[in-house]
Amino acid sequence: MGSRKVTSSEHLDWQGKHVTVAGLGVSGIPAAKALHARGAHVTVVNDGDDARAREQAAELEALGITVRLGDGATLPEGAELVVTAPGWKPDKPLFTAARAAGLEIWGDVELAWRLRGPDAAPWLAITGTNGKTTTTQMLASILRAAGLRTAAVGNIGVSLLDAVLGDEQYDVLAVELSSYQLHWAPSLRAHSAAVLNLAPDHLDWHGSMEAYAADKGRVYEGNRVACVYNVADKATEDLVREADVEEGCRAIGFTLGTPGPSQLGVVEGILVDRAFVEDRHKNAQELAEVSDVNPPAPHNIANALAAAALARAFGVPARAVRDGLRDFTPDAHRIAHVADVDSVAYVDDSKATNTHAAEASLAAYESIVWIAGGLAKGATFDELVAKSAKRLRGVVLIGQDRALIREALARHAPEVPVVDLDRTDTGAMLAAVQEASRLAVAGDTVLLAPACASMDMFANYNKRGEAFAEAVRGLAGAGA
Incomplete structure (x- = not known):
């Protein structure tokens, strides 16, 4: 086909290059x-050729860009480089043809990295199975509290390309990266990076847990100052050990326990730093109080420590960590308190779409009526139920794959009362909240932490969380 490879030495010269997006x-x-x-x-x-795609195509064609709808499999004649959306699987025929032609395949993150200017802001990168968005937003809040010009970008919904190529000048960027994005970003080299945790997810895309972990671990490659890992999750530390970093880059751990040297942790309700202080074997720096973290659930304190570690790696003072955490407001549907009704707390963690996230959510409360279920995405629930059984007052199950959770409850928590709602319509959430209210007693928490995806019943986890909140508000109104 006469294709040739675009090499990194010529990536700034795009004139006349044939690029497939x-x-x-x-x-x-x-x-x-x-x-x-x-x-x-x-x-x-x-691949798609629907009304939305045709509208988008018309916008690009008006600029002189060629668009082929309904055919994402064939490599265009003369292509010299492929730039892909991060979600496209590596085994697609388009990529097989590109590799056979000796072409590089970049994602949008790689493109942004290559297009950034010589004085571009450094990147503080965050990945992990759960907690990425919250940690990235916390980090941006801390950086702003230090007086730095920053933005939370990447997988968080703000395009990295827009941040890199826009008129706004930044001192540093807080960058959330998914495993998909990291897979297609071979030359990314962050100032510092964190892997928050690792649990099975997206294995249908990556092919195996090993491949998934390896793509997450790419975030550490070439780090200059700090590789931040989770002391409680040895797999994240293993990725640091395997990474090829710049001379002098340090491994920095975060822990909910008392930190050792080169770690951040918690001592008597205080977030402390024993990594970025003089004589870290003897000294520690107070950063903030646990009560400064919103909400102060264990997994969210871990998020705060990871954000603080990256900020401290960038030279941010301790006071800015405290102020940034105080200023931070989490996104909706992330362990959000909706209301108290008859001395029972109702909490919306619809974002807990996998077992790892649900486990963290359940660990935040002592006595729970758990609303769970949806699309399992191949997950199993035995470990989750076994770890959480002692906290469960009762369980209300909804959604397509609820039987998997019911069976795990029968094995590991047979004494816990279970209401199995044989429904997948959106109105099922109202019934679920009503059933949960009957099971709960004063001091309990009714927790929506589905451990499943939402698309069997709702457009997305936001709609699921909104249905829960609306049902709770109706309950509160009825009791007024």
Whole structure:
């Protein structure tokens, strides 16, 4: 086909280059526009050919960009580089053809990294199975409290390309990265990075837990100052050990216990730093109180410590950590307190879409009526139920794969009362909240932490959380 590889030494010279962009949407459209503006011949290929795709295609074609809808499998003639949306699986025929032609395949993160200017802001990168968005937002809040110009970008919904190529000047970027994005970002080199935790997720995409972990571990490659890991999750420390970093880069742990040297942790309700202090074997720096973390659930304190570690690696003073954590407000549907009704707390953690997230959520409360179920995505629930059984007052099950949770409850918590709602309609949430209220007693927490995806019943986890909150408010109104 006459294809040739775009090498890293010529990545700034785009004039006349033939670049294929795989996928429309939040990453593909900015990538196509950015490359076209630099003189590249851009062809966008997309699997879908619906009304939305045609509308997006028309916008790009008006600029002179070629778009092929309904055919994301064939490599365009003369392609010299492929830039892909992060969610496209590595085994797609398009990529097989690209590799056979000796072409590089970049994601939007890789493209942003290559297009950044010589004076570009350094990146503080965050990945992990759960907690990425909250930690990234906490980090940005801390950096702002230090007077730095920053933004939370990446997988968080703000395009890295827009941040890198826009007019806004930044001192540092807080960058959330998914395993998909890291897979397609071979040359990314962050100032410092954190892997918050590792649990089985997206294995259908990566092919195995080992491949998933390896893609997460890419975030450490070439780090200059700090590789931040979770002391309670040995797999994250193993990834640090395997990483090829710059001379002088340090491994920094975070723990909910008392920190050792080169760690951040918790001592008597205080977040402390024994990593970025003089004589860390003898000294510790107070950063904030546990009560400064919103909400102060254990997994969220861990998020705060990881954010603090990255901020301290960038030289942020201790006071800014405290002020940034105090200023931070978590996104909706992340262990959010909705209301108290008859001395029972109702908490919305609809974002807990897998077992790892649900386990962290359940660990935050002593006596729980748990609302769970949805699309299991291949997950098993025995470990989750066994660890959480002693906290459960009762369980209300909804959704397509609720039987898997019911069976795990029968094995590991047979004494816990279970209400199995044989429904997958959106109205089932109202019934679930009503059933949970009957099981709960004063001092309990009714917790929506489904451990499953939402798409069997709702458009997304936000809609699921909104249905829960609406049902709770109705309950509160009825009791008023």
